[in-house]
Amino acid sequence: MCGIVGYVGYQNAVDILIDGLKHLEYRGYDSSGVALMADGKINVYKAQGKLQNLIDELKTKSDSDIKSNMGIGHIRWATHGLPNQINAHPQTCNCGGLTLVHNGIIENYASLKTELEKEGCKFKSQTDTEVAAHLIAREYDKTKDLVLAVNNAVKQLKGAWAFCVMHKNEPDNIVATRKNAPLLIGVGENENFLASDIPAIIKYTKKAIYLNDGQIARISKNNIEIFNPDLSIADNKVEFLPFEPLALSKMGYKHFMLKEIHEQPDVVRNILQDKIFDEISDIKLKDVKLTKEEIKNIKRIQIIACGTSLHAGLVGKYVLEEITGIPVDVEASSEYIYRSTIADKNTLVIGISQSGETADTITAIKQVKKKGAHVLIITNRNESMLARLSNSLLHVNAGIEVSVAATKSYIAQLISIYLLAIFMAQTLDIKTDLIKDIKHELLILPSKLEAILSNCSLIREVAKKYSSYKNFIFIARGINYPTALEGALKLKEISYINATGYPAGELKHGPIAMLDETMPVLAILNEGIVYDKVMSNCEEAYARQAKLIGVANHIDDKHKKLFDDYILIPDIKDIVSPALNVTVLQLLAYYIAEYLGKDVDQPRNLAKSVTVE
Ligand code: M6R
DSSP: OOEEEEEESSSOHHHHHHHHHHTTGGGOOSEEEEEEEETTEEEEEEEESSHHHHHHHHHTSOHHHHOOSEEEEEEEOOSSSOSSTTTSSOEEOTTSSEEEEEEEEETTHHHHHHHHHHTTOOOOSSOSHHHHHHHHHHHHHHHSOHHHHHHHHHTTOOEEEEEEEEETTSTTOEEEEEESSOOEEEEOSSOEEEESSGGGTTTTOSEEEEOOTTOEEEEETTEEEEEOTTSOBOOOOOEEOOOOGGGGSOTTOSSHHHHHHHTHHHHHHHHHTTTOOSSSSOOOOTTOOOOHHHHHHOOEEEEEEOHHHHHHHHHHHHHHHHHHOOOEEEEEHHHHTTSOOOOOTTEEEEEEESSSOOHHHHHHHHHHHHTTOEEEEEESOTTSHHHHHOSEEEEOOOOOOOSSSOOHHHHHHHHHHHHHHHHHHHHTTOOOHHHHHHHHHHHHHHHHHHHHHTOOHHHHHHHHHHTTOSEEEEEEOGGGHHHHHHHHHHHHHHHOOEEEEEEGGGGGGTGGGGOSTTOEEEEEEOSSTTHHHHHHHHHHHHHTTOEEEEEESOOOHHHHTTOSEEEEOOOOOGGGTHHHHHHHHHHHHHHHHHHTTOOSSSOTTOOSSOOOO
């Protein structure tokens, strides 16, 4: 993880770097720093903790200390070394002439460190990054050219990186390079930018150049040069950036998470627009390149993802198997990559990722591509690495999601999965009432979501009542089992309460031993084939004095007594219900965390994009 920014131009660099880092805080927030070039001298300022600490530190400096039109900045999510000031970036070489910021991991840093120490380098930090600073400085001493030095140095590295590098002898240039970590160049007028992600620069420019793996860029105020790894000149095209700066504002909500939950009805409308019009017409997915012949030949589907996206994949298993009859396996990317997996040209591999940057998913997708599988990526970031690796693409179009806890992107992933399943069925000439029902439910889903969102007071009261509990169990069966997992994940990550999702039928095989009056059990009950079964599991929990919370579209009078609290939601067909039920769980987690005073948008130890394995 980590976020990096670079600026060279005519404006005050420190303002632009800090503003950029604020928009990258979702990538890490345990320390930060900037390096500013002025009059052939580089000043480095760093602080432990949240970015505000760096801002406060910079306020203590005189104008002349921080006056500069060129600099690099970094926000860190620690991998090697504690999150303290020494380990914060920028990292410098021994003479202080070269400084750099890094996102990624240098896997062979230990052997390089030993080699550099033998040559007299003195290491100050515990980071892998400092190795790169010394290494590039060594190459610079030989070549006296920063592009050559960076190119020679990265050839000696193993791992993943995006670097922005400055050297005092090249006071007008920032040199940048990347491999398996994101980095883009923002193209301005008399100024240019570097950033890990679009939000850092979107205020200043709508034009960007994406670097390919191994390419090196030299940017100055009026010039951008890009070199291939063999140092030939590259001609990457300038692309138009998709975001509006407004999307980065909280728009009056206390947290981005709450704003993003409230955006869900529009997210659903957006994604359905141009794709599904009524219950009868065919749907259109322009970037899904699977032909009828290819779909007919698919023998299995594998879904690979992490975290919330993995939960969307689990819903996908129920939906795709039910509608297409093709067997579906779902696996965490981090598990998929270290075993002999079976995939071939008759396998459809679906990678799901909000960010399109998740390292484990990227590695898994690269592996299956080599085996000849058709790769379909479902992502919120059309320009991401995963999108670029895809044969077919489903852009979920949820708009930028800032809060570390994924909410609107999850609903958008679910909708994409329904669309894909229907698309495959229609291509195979499968026509069922279930498909019509799903289309109908999708079209009216936004108004049902609005009904929940416009009446949050009960969810808020329930949240307050249960906020002091230390453990939670979420249960459901069938297609809402992944909803239970997702509800538990939301609660864990933003409130730090221990919460676990179980298939309700599994309760009696072990977890029931934990039930007593200190253990709230949240049950998701949707009228459908497993409703009565889950109700029986609720009876079992009630008999063990557990506090029972129901999230249901119906509870008959004789069962109401089982529940300490219940939240009723609009009626919806079981197969589409995960997209509605999860909203209640997102709000419950949000209000509990808010009530406990937690840092909702930036929970401890987490980062939004996990770009390290
Ligand atoms: O960007 P991705 O969807 O690939 O990210 C996967 C997970 O890191 C992500 O869903 C994570 O679990 C979120 N914090 C969940 O809220």
